[in-house]
Amino acid sequence: MKKKLTIVGALTLIASLFPDIVVGESVGFLPSWWLLAKAVLLIAGTLYLLFGARERNLAQYGFVLTVIIVVQIIVGQIETSAWWQSFFLPESFSGQFGGAILLKFLGIIPVAGVLLLLYRSPRKVYLVKGDLSVKASRIVWLGIEEGRISWGRLSVISALLITVGTILLTVLTVTGLSQPATLGRLPRLLPLIVLFALVNSFSEGVVYRSSVLGPLKEAISKDYLVVVASAFFGVAHYYGAPGGILGVIMSGLLGWYMCRSMYETQGFVSAWAIHFFQDIVIFSTIAVLGEF
Numbered sequence: 001m002k003k004k005l006t007i008v009g010a011l012t013l014i015a016s017l018f019p020d021i022v023v024g025e026s027v028g029f030l031p032s033w034w035l036l037a038k039a040v041l042l043i044a045g046t047l048y049l050l051f052g053a054r055e056r057n058l059a060q061y062g063f064v065l066t067v068i069i070v071v072q073i074i075v076g077q078i079e080t081s082a083w084w085q086s087f088f089l090p091e092s093f094s095g096q097f098g099g100a101i102l103l104k105f106l107g108i109i110p111v112a113g114v115l116l117l118l119y120r121s122p123r124k125v126y127l128v129k130g131d132l133s134v135k136a137s138r139i140v141w142l143g144i145e146e147g148r149i150s151w152g153r154l155s156v157i158s159a160l161l162i163t164v165g166t167i168l169l170t171v172l173t174v175t176g177l178s179q180p181a182t183l184g185r186l187p188r189l190l191p192l193i194v195l196f197a198l199v200n201s202f203s204e205g206v207v208y209r210s211s212v213l214g215p216l217k218e219a220i221s222k223d224y225l226v227v228v229a230s231a232f233f234g235v236a237h238y239y240g241a242p243g244g245i246l247g248v249i250m251s252g253l254l255g256w257y258m259c260r261s262m263y264e265t266q267g268f269v270s271a272w273a274i275h276f277f278q279d280i281v282i283f284s285t286i287a288v289l290g291e292f
Contacts, residue, residue, distance in 0.1 A: 004058065004220055005220060005224060007049070007053075008058065010045070012231070014038055014045070015038065015068060015069055016232055016235045016236065017236050018235045035069055035072055036073065038069050039066055039069045042065050042066040043062075046063050057216070057218055058215075058216075060118050060215045063118070064115065064211050064215055068207060068211060071111060072107075078103060079099065088100075093286075093287050097192075098196075101196045101203075105199050105203055108203045108206045112125075112206055115127070115210060118215075119214055124214055125210045125211075125214030126214060126262050129267045130262070132151050132155070133150050135148065135149065135151075136148075136260075136264060142257075151264060151270045154270075155271075155273050155274055156273070159277040162278055163277045163278060163280070185287070190284075197276050198276060201278075204233070205272055208229060208233040212232060212259075217263075226263060227256065229256075230252050230253070230255035230259055232255075233255030234253075235252075241285065258270075
């Protein structure tokens with residue numbers, strides 16, 4: 001088990017944003033070959049696991065991570081191209097986020113396709129609704145007792161509480177206590193915010209949860225599995241809102257909780273609902289504060 005955890009940790013670390021943060025913050029930029037180097041390392045690790053170590057489950061995980069990085073390379077090339085930017089002008093909310101959200105959605109198609117190709121079942125990679133009647137297992141630090149409440153009810157309660165908490169944190173750390181002068185445009189942008197939140201929360205669920213839980217479910221235990229997935233998700237939000245170490249910790253804890261719900265319900269709906277409502281708050285804050 002220790003060897004498998006070491007391999008999983010190494011693969012996840014390479015694919016995560018952590019090396020990018022370290023290099024970017026140290027030298028101020030990422031080399032143009034950076035993502036390609038990450039892909040090459042993942043390919044080398046995957047081939048070794050498949051043909052050398054004979055670790056098929058871990059090799060499949062390495063392959064999925066490789067696809068994620070290759071998609072990032074392609075998306076980056078498209079996003080910075082002049083013809084793409086001509087369609088999505090940064091002067092508007094829809095332009096600034098519409099293009100990014102669209103690319104994120106298009107990017108999960110090959111990732112989801114590879115997962116379905118490898119495991120031949122949406123259920124095995126958590127791309128189904130899941131059983132929301134399943135009772136949640138014990139979570140001591142949240143006061144959730146073993147088998148007392150279904151994930152269906154818990155996901156609704158959690159979504160509401162996390163949304164309120166996100167609003168309060170946003171007020172304290174981002175917007176301040178004064179009402180922004182641009183608050184009046186929020187109703188006009190709300191349909192786009194809801195659409196973007198739906199797509200973003202689903203897309204990140206595929207990349208940061210299905211892509212980890214599916215390949216590794218049979219390889220490592222539940223407790224380690226949700227930690228790996230939550231760390232992958234948390235680090236990815238270093239440049240989020242809120243960002244930095246606080247953003248990583250908050251996103252990591254939220255990711256851990258959502259991974260638990262996916263693992264126990266065997267589906268994505270409960271985690272998607274929680275993530276969706278939080279994204280509405282975050283995107284609303286961006287819409288209010290942005291100069292559009």
